[in-house]
Amino acid sequence: MSTPILQVKNLGMRFGGIKALDDLDLDVNSGEIVALIGPNGAGKTTFFNCVTGIYNPTQGDVVLTPPGTPAIRLNGLKPNQVAEKGMARTFQNIRLFQKMTVLENVMIGRHCRTNSFILGAILRNTATRQEEQETIHKSYKILQKMGLEKHANDLASNLSYGAQRRLEIGRALATEPFLLLLDEPAAGMNPQETQELIKLINLLQREGQSILLIEHDMKLVMELSHRIFVMDYGRRIAMGTPEEIRNNPVVIKAYLGESADA
Amino acid sequence: MISLKESKRSALVSLWFMFLTFPIMVIKVDAIEKTIIWRWENMFYVGFGSFILSIFGRIFFERQKNRREKQLSEKIQQHNLIQILLREPKYLYPLAAAFFLFALTFPHLFSTYQINVMTTALMYVVLGLGLNIVVGVAGLLDLGYVAFYAVGAYSYALLNFHFGMTFWMVLPLGALLAALFGVLLGFPVLRLRGDYLAIVTLAFGEIIRLVMENWNAFSQGPSGISNIPRPGLLGFDLTLNQAITYLYYLMIVMVLITIFVVNRLQNSRLGRAWIALREDEIACQAMGIDKTKTKLTAFALGATWAGLVGVIFAAKTTFINPASFTFLESAIILAIVVLGGMGSILGVILGAIILILLPEYLRALSDYRMLAFGAIMVSMMVFRPQGLISNVRRHYQYRPQKGEQE
Numbered sequence: 001m002s003t004p005i006l007q008v009k010n011l012g013m014r015f016g017g018i019k020a021l022d023d024l025d026l027d028v029n030s031g032e033i034v035a036l037i038g039p040n041g042a043g044k045t046t047f048f049n050c051v052t053g054i055y056n057p058t059q060g061d062v063v064l065t066p067p068g069t070p071a072i073r074l075n076g077l078k079p080n081q082v083a084e085k086g087m088a089r090t091f092q093n094i095r096l097f098q099k100m101t102v103l104e105n106v107m108i109g110r111h112c113r114t115n116s117f118i119l120g121a122i123l124r125n126t127a128t129r130q131e132e133q134e135t136i137h138k139s140y141k142i143l144q145k146m147g148l149e150k151h152a153n154d155l156a157s158n159l160s161y162g163a164q165r166r167l168e169i170g171r172a173l174a175t176e177p178f179l180l181l182l183d184e185p186a187a188g189m190n191p192q193e194t195q196e197l198i199k200l201i202n203l204l205q206r207e208g209q210s211i212l213l214i215e216h217d218m219k220l221v222m223e224l225s226h227r228i229f230v231m232d233y234g235r236r237i238a239m240g241t242p243e244e245i246r247n248n249p250v251v252i253k254a255y256l257g258e259s260a261d262a
Numbered sequence: 263m264i265s266l267k268e269s270k271r272s273a274l275v276s277l278w279f280m281f282l283t284f285p286i287m288v289i290k291v292d293a294i295e296k297t298i299i300w301r302w303e304n305m306f307y308v309g310f311g312s313f314i315l316s317i318f319g320r321i322f323f324e325r326q327k328n329r330r331e332k333q334l335s336e337k338i339q340q341h342n343l344i345q346i347l348l349r350e351p352k353y354l355y356p357l358a359a360a361f362f363l364f365a366l367t368f369p370h371l372f373s374t375y376q377i378n379v380m381t382t383a384l385m386y387v388v389l390g391l392g393l394n395i396v397v398g399v400a401g402l403l404d405l406g407y408v409a410f411y412a413v414g415a416y417s418y419a420l421l422n423f424h425f426g427m428t429f430w431m432v433l434p435l436g437a438l439l440a441a442l443f444g445v446l447l448g449f450p451v452l453r454l455r456g457d458y459l460a461i462v463t464l465a466f467g468e469i470i471r472l473v474m475e476n477w478n479a480f481s482q483g484p485s486g487i488s489n490i491p492r493p494g495l496l497g498f499d500l501t502l503n504q505a506i507t508y509l510y511y512l513m514i515v516m517v518l519i520t521i522f523v524v525n526r527l528q529n530s531r532l533g534r535a536w537i538a539l540r541e542d543e544i545a546c547q548a549m550g551i552d553k554t555k556t557k558l559t560a561f562a563l564g565a566t567w568a569g570l571v572g573v574i575f576a577a578k579t580t581f582i583n584p585a586s587f588t589f590l591e592s593a594i595i596l597a598i599v600v601l602g603g604m605g606s607i608l609g610v611i612l613g614a615i616i617l618i619l620l621p622e623y624l625r626a627l628s629d630y631r632m633l634a635f636g637a638i639m640v641s642m643m644v645f646r647p648q649g650l651i652s653n654v655r656r657h658y659q660y661r662p663q664k665g666e667q668e
Contacts, residue, residue, distance in 0.1 A: 054544065080548075080549075083549060095542045095544065096542075097546075099655070104537075107534060108534055108551070111535055111538075111549065111550055118559065120530070122523050122527065135531070175549060175550050
C-alpha cells in the first residue's frame with residue numbers, strides 16, 4: 001500500500017505573470033484513492049494538465065513509478081507518451097468522440113496498447129485480425145464493467161449525461177493505466193448517478209486501481225478517499241485523512257471565508 | 263392531401279403576389295405614343311404561377327413535417343432507404359453486381375466521347391476518395407490537394423521525358439513521390455487546425471503550381487510537356503479508340519483498389535485514430551494516440567491517391583501544363599467530398615460522378631450550364647448539408663471467446 005507511484009515535487013506553472021501553481025507537492029501510493037479538492041479556480045485542473053503533459057510545468061518534477069520498473073520523470077513528455085507510461089485521465093468537460101460509437105470510443109483507448117499499422121490495415125493479416133478481435137473483446141469487457149454494453153453500437157453523443165461520464169472512465173481504463181486521473185467525475189450528476197459512480201470507483205479500487213480524483217461533491221470525496229489534498233490559489237494548504245480535513249480550520253476558512261468575529 | 267384551408271391560403275398568397283407585381287408586370291407606359299398598355303394576361307400568369315408554387319411548397323413542408331413525426335415515433339432516424347440497402351447483403355450484392363456489369367459493358371454501349379467523360383469521372387472518384395481520408399476522416403481541411411495531383415502528373419511527364427521511363431514504372435514512383443510531398447506538407451502544419459490549416463495548404467498548392475509555371479529549365483514552364491505516351495499493354499500497339507477503352511478499364515481497376523484499401527483503412531486501428539483526431543484532438547492525445555504520426559499518415563495516404571491519378575492523367579491527356587492544376591481543381595475535389603458526404607465512401611463516389619458528369623450533360627443548356635450547376639449545388643447544401651449519403655459507423659459484433667460462459 002505504501003509504495004509511491006506518483007510523486008510531484010515543487011510543481012509550479014506560470015502563465016505570464018500569473019502563478020497558477022506554486023510549489024505544489026503531492027504523492028499517490030499504489031492502490032490508494034487520493035482526492036484533490038479546493039475552491040473554484042484553485043488550480044486543480046491546471047495541476048492535472050501539468051501532470052498529464054498537456055501543459056509543460058515551468059518548475060518542479062513529476063515522477064511516475066510504474067510497478068516493477070524504474071521511476072520516470074514526466075516533465076516535457078507529450079500527453080500520448082504519458083498515457084503510454086500508464087497514467088490515463090478523464091476531462092472535466094466531457095471530451096468523448098461524439099460521432100463514434102460507444103464501443104469505438106473505448107477501442108480508441110486500446111490504441112497505445114496495440115500496434116497494427118498501414119500495411120496491417122490493408123492486408124488484414126492474421127496478426128491484425130487477432131489484435132482487432134482482442135481490442136473488441138477487451139473493450140466490450142470494459143463496457144460491461146461500466147454497465148454500457150447495451151449501448152455498444154450507439155453513437156456516444158446519444159448517451160445520457162451520466163453514461164457519458166462513465167464512458168469517459170471506461171475509455172481511460174482501456175489504456176490499462178496503473179494510475180487513473182478523474183477530473184470532477186460527478187459534476188452535473190444527479191444523486192442516483194453519483195451513487196452509481198461511487199459504487200464503480202469502489203469496485204475499481206478493490207481491483208487494485210490507484211485513483212487520483214478532483215471533485216467538488218464532498219459526500220463522494222469523504223466516502224471514497226484515503227487521503228485528501230486541499231489547494232487554494234495554486235498552493236497546497238492541507239493534507240490528511242478525510243477526518244483530519246473535515247476539522248481543519250484552514251480548509252474551512254478557504255471554503256467558507258473567515259467569519260467576521262474571528 | 264391539401265385541405266380547403268391550405269388552398270385558401272395559397273389563393274391569398276397568389277393575390278398578394280398579383281398586387282405586388284401589378285406595377286411592373288401589368289402596367290407598361292409607352293413613352294412614344296404616350297399611352298398606357300395594360301397587360302392583364304401577365305397578372306393571370308403571376309397569379310396562377312404563384313398559386314401553383316405555393317401549393318407545392320405547402321405539400322412539401324407538410325410531407326417533411328409528417329416524415330419527421332413518423333421518424334420520432336418509430337425511431338428510424340438512422341435507417342433510411344440507402345442505409346438499409348447498404349447493410350443488407352441481400353440487397354447490396356446484387357446491386358453491386360449490377361453496377362459492376364454496367365461498368366464492364368459501358369465501353370461497348372457508348373461512344374468514345376462518353377467513355378472519355380466517364381474515365382475522367384472515375385479519376386475524380388479516386389481523387390475524392392483520397393481527399394476523403396484527409397478531409398472527411400481525419401478532419402484536416404486541405405485546400406491544396408491538387409498539388410499532389412500535379413506531383414504525380416509531372417513525375418510521369420518528366421521521368422518519361424528525361425529517362426524514357428514507362429507508365430507502369432512511374433505509377434508506383436508517382437504515388438511514392440506524392441506521399442513524400444504529403445509528409446513534407448504535413449510537417450509544418452502539424453500544429454495548425456481549421457482555417458489556418460486551410461490557408462497553408464492553399465498556399466502549398468499554389469506554390470507547386472507557380473514553381474511549375476516559372477521554373478522553365480525544369481518543367482518547361484507554361485508551355486507544358488507534350489507527347490507523353492499512353493500506357494502500354496504488354497507491347498501491343500493500340501489504336502486511339504482501344505487506348506481510350508484500355509484507360510477506362512484501368513480506371514475501373516484503380517477505383518476498385520481504392521475502395522478496397524480506403525474501406526479497410528477506415529475500419530482499422532489507424533482509421534479510428536484519424537476519426538478520433540477529427541473529433542477531439544486533446545482527448546485523442548490524452549488517450550495515447552501520437553498526433554504527429556497520425557496526421558502525417560493521413561496526409562501521406564491521402565496524397566498517394568492523387569499521385570496515382572496524376573500519373574494516369576498525364577498518360578490520358580498526353581500533354582500537361584500548369585493550367586491543369588489550379589485552385590479550381592482542389593475546390594472541385596473538395597466539393598465532391600463535401601457534397602457526397604464526409605467520410606462516406608459511397609457518398610464520395612456518387613458525389614464525384616454527379617459533379618463531373620453533370621456539367622458535361624448540362625451542355626444542352628449551353629450558356630446557363632454553370633448557372634444550373636451552381637443552383638443544384640446551393641440547393642444540395644440547403645437541403646442536405648450532411649451530403650448525399652452520410653457516413654454510418656461500423657457496428658462491431660462482440661463474440662465471447664472460448665472458455666467463457668455467456
